[in-house]
Amino acid sequence: MLKLNHLNAFYGTSHIIHDLDLEIRKGEIFCLLGRNGVGKTTLLRSLVGITVNTTGRIEFEGRDISTLPTHARARLGLGYVPQGREIVPGLTVLENILLGCNAREDGRKTVPQLVWDTFPMLKEHLHRRGTNLSGGQQQQLAIARALATDPSVLLLDEPTEGIQPNVVEDIEKSITTLNRVHGLTIVLIEQKIRFARSAAHRFAILEKGRVRVSGASNELSNDLIHRHMGL
């Protein structure tokens, strides 16, 4: 579904991702692991085409999208939930969700039912400013906004980072439901090994902008984690 070939990514002159090859299959949750600063976020940003320069091939459903602008990639079906949520200030909750609808080729102005089914809580806050919600609610809003783009792949950058434990559980549940029930392919950056093991089908551990280890999630042993993610 998503295939990276010899991907290199740069911020200005600093080379972050080195000659990376990766394949994400349809219908799976693919988990990106690794210490801070190894290029996980940069990898996701390269996929959506934000602020990074890339060389190499990014193939999405058989088509090279590496030269397309960000909005065109969103319209093709890449839904992006950035680190730190990035709720648009000054816009209400509803406006934030509707922003996602700009990527839809169909009805365009209506929020898909899937959004309300997944996050019914948002219905109670439609006309508040998005940035006034709590951290956990903002995270759900960010995912809702990405769902409104009607994506076939959802890119999630640490969706449960810095969020109160009971909401973490809700968010984890909705991520698995989106994958298992609604068939969304998901690329997930995650620090919580427990969730990575239970939700993901496959994983890759990055080190210095390269894939160090990858495999099925049942191969994600404690030994690997200590070697590549421990301090």
Add this chain to the structure above:
Amino acid sequence: METFVIGLSIASILFIVALGLAIVYGTMKVINLAHGEMVMIGAYVTVLASKHLGLSIYSCLPLAFLVAALFGLAIEVLVVRPLYGRLLDTLLATWGIALILQQLIRIHFGFALFGIQIDGLGSDLQNVPVPAELQQTLHVLGTNIPVYRTFVFGVAVVLGLVSWWLIYKTRFGSQLRAVSAARNITAACGVNDKRINALAFAYGSGLAGIAGVLVSGFKTVSPDMGAPYVIDAFLVVVAGGVGHLLGTVLSAGILGEVQSFVATWSNDVYGRTVLFAVVILILLFKPQGLFVSRNR
């Protein structure tokens, strides 16, 4: 009272020009130094259209909006877009465009080289005929109120309301606000942010074009008339608080009235001196401007 109405009309012009500048700056963080030339172009559209097509000042309003908007669109796509994120380079480039546009008027779009002169262009000062009904003065409560100045104020109010509606009530507006506040994530939501930039630039320039029509009714039109407007509009935007519509309204109001009253009591030079002093004072005590945008 008359001074107040004149101040109101100065404020109105300032507001319209500043609004365009603020929309452009707010959306793409570009200071368009050719913005004043959009005022100039609006004024020349009025001169040419009234001389050659016999159009009245009313029909020049939409026409000048369109012409200036097209110029703005061309500037955005051809010059500003390749320079995104390079503030100083865009400043220089747009200043260069400003000079080019002024000279184009002086040399009759280049036709002067072939000895062809177009009536209404060139370095000379031009005047625009104002319809009789706008030249009258109203007598209200023993004071004289020039109708034209009230007309200017009316146009500014309408444009302010239209812009408010456009920014806060339309789909384009919510895209515009989203691009201004968080460009990357907005693009990741499928919004073509470059298209929004171009449209914002065109709309801002179009507003300046309308201001040019209004100005041409009470000031002589000349190729270098635009420059002071960028400076004044920039002062209005900064003093009012960047990214705040109400702040722009208020600061345009204050600065326009200050200039008008001081100019009536003494002269125009003092008017401008006090205007600058007021801006300095505002910025000393409110460095963010009168209104701080809560979104940041």
